[in-house]
Amino acid sequence: MAQPLIQIQDVHKAFGDNTVLNGVTLSIYKGEITAIIGKSGEGKSVLLKHIIGLIEQDRGTIFFEGVPVSGMNKDERKALKKKFSYMFQETALFDSMTVFENIALPLKEKTRLSKSKIRERVQDKMHQLDLVDIDGVYPSQLSGGMKKRVALARALVTEPEIILFDEPTTGLDPVRKNAVHSMISDYQKRFGFTGVVVSHEIPGIFYISQRIAMIDGGRIIFEGSADKIQLSENTIIQEFILGLESRHDDLTGLPPQPQGERRFQEEMARMRDDNRTFTIVILTIENLDMVKKMAGYEAQQDAFRRFANRVQRHLRITDVCSRLGMNKMMLILPRTDRGRAQELCRAMAEKFKSDGHLEIQAYPGFCFSVSAGIAEAALDKPIAQLIITAESAKNIFYEFKVC
Known part of the structure; x- marks a missing residue:
């Protein structure tokens, strides 16, 4: 198998007396969508923040393309962070800024592009994501599904290699929830980014992910395909899947x-x-x-x-x-x-x-x-x-x- 793009090896993290990550080991491969699932409070979002470098681990090593991140100098770490983008759980759009200004924000903060180049890049990304004629609209005027698309445009505008999604379907109805899944899958195929998605949408997330990782007790207890996790005989995995999996798919009414x-x-x-x-x-x-x-x-x-x-x-x-x-x-x-x-x-x-x-x-x-x-x-x-x-x-x- 190819070398992982990101390798998390024996990572530990505690906040005071609360141990959140207790030896997490996980491989993330280039050009795939990896879903991280698990019960609430198991450290899924904390793990995501370790991957992007927002939190430093207490012990363990995170590798990028085989190189330990901890061994990189300041310039190398800065260059690495530019490869990442993050789509927040609640979209984190600024209500005081227009759609155009929200999408342009990462370019203004992280690049030295001219105003004309920023406008060109933003308009190109809006066109690619079918966000037409809403440049001057404010987030409060958009539907939940449209806000997610604007947030994705902002995440994509810097042309990252890796996008991290933290519970991207929170608060959406079944149609919009499945629309977001379809959108992530579609644009991942189109742009080729590596996606890491924290989700509790079972089995919906299985339809778009090439790899599933389940965290429990601060450790990864399963890593593999969606088909394999559903065949797992591990009682913790089965109880979790059966507990979240409704008797009917929330979009179609069919059994999942x-x-x-x-x-x-x-x-x-x-x-x-x-x-x-x-x-x-x-x-x-x-x-x-x-x-x-x-x-x-x-x-x-x-x-x-x-x-x-x-x-x-x-x-x-x-x-x-x-x-x-x-x-x-x-x-x-x-x-x-x-x-x-x-x-x-x-x-x-x-x-x-x-x-x-x-x-x-x-x-x-x-x-x-x-x-x-x-x-x-x-x-x-x-x-x-x-x-x-x-x-x-x-x-x-x-x-x-x-x-």
């Missing part, structure tokens, strides 16, 4: 991915005991990003929510539908072989057509392009392999438009 996977295991046990066939279908909205381009991130998430609600109305009582990702859902069809699943997909497409419009006024006439990948279960075949099989079997014949 872990619950879908547990239902998959139940059907696999029935297949093993009674030879009951079942099939999975992966429904993917192939053009959901078009909604974002037409009407923004919040409209994109609202569109996914409405589509998921429509799918649920057309399922049989024994079928299970769970959210699988930012634009996907998984259907589990008990007592159903591949041929019957194909018929059900055709029937669903016809029902969608006969139902008429989704009544999304923000983008009239828009049609979703939805593909259905189908895979019949095989005895003891892991769900991950079955999902790959289903997605690779997507056929234009099963693709249907939903207007």
Whole structure:
């Protein structure tokens, strides 16, 4: 594996008699989003402040590209800090300053750019983040979701290599919360920054993160992929995930991915005991990003929510539908072989057509392009392999438009 961009090794931190970090070891890799999860008061935000250099550890070492930060001289540390940016929990926008002035602030404080260069850089970043014609608007005049986007523009305007996000969805409703996740994921892919996100949004944060780290008792007790943490047998991890994970995804009303996977295991046990066939279908909205381009991130998430609600109305009582990702859902069809699943997909497409419009006024006439990948279960075949099989079997014949 490649060398970590940031390596935190055996870091300790106490405030008086309160030990917050008790030997934290964590690797953060370039070009990935790493989510740090854990119970309140476990030191997630304190760890974030160690990474950016706002707090000095009592013991332990933090490396950047293999070089100990503690061994850097003053100029090297100053150069390192320029590689970082920080998006605060409550956005930390200044109400007395316009949107333009808020975004420009880091450039005025940290660079020697001319006023014309600052204006050019700020306007370019506002254009890239779809913040059009609000230069003179004040934060108090913006929605919660728009404030988050302005805060992200301010974090990006210095063109950092690493952005740290401290609870970026605090205080938002489900649509705006998922819009912020989508925004972070989208711009990380576009700009290529390394992201570290402190979050308690389970399982929402799993959909956008390449790596998950869980902190408990001042230590990292898990480090790995979202899939692996959900399969962990560690009771502390399972109790935490199950405690935060609602019975339904807060955006779509669907069971979240872990619950879908547990239902998959139940059907696999029935297949093993009674030879009951079942099939999975992966429904993917192939053009959901078009909604974002037409009407923004919040409209994109609202569109996914409405589509998921429509799918649920057309399922049989024994079928299970769970959210699988930012634009996907998984259907589990008990007592159903591949041929019957194909018929059900055709029937669903016809029902969608006969139902008429989704009544999304923000983008009239828009049609979703939805593909259905189908895979019949095989005895003891892991769900991950079955999902790959289903997605690779997507056929234009099963693709249907939903207007």
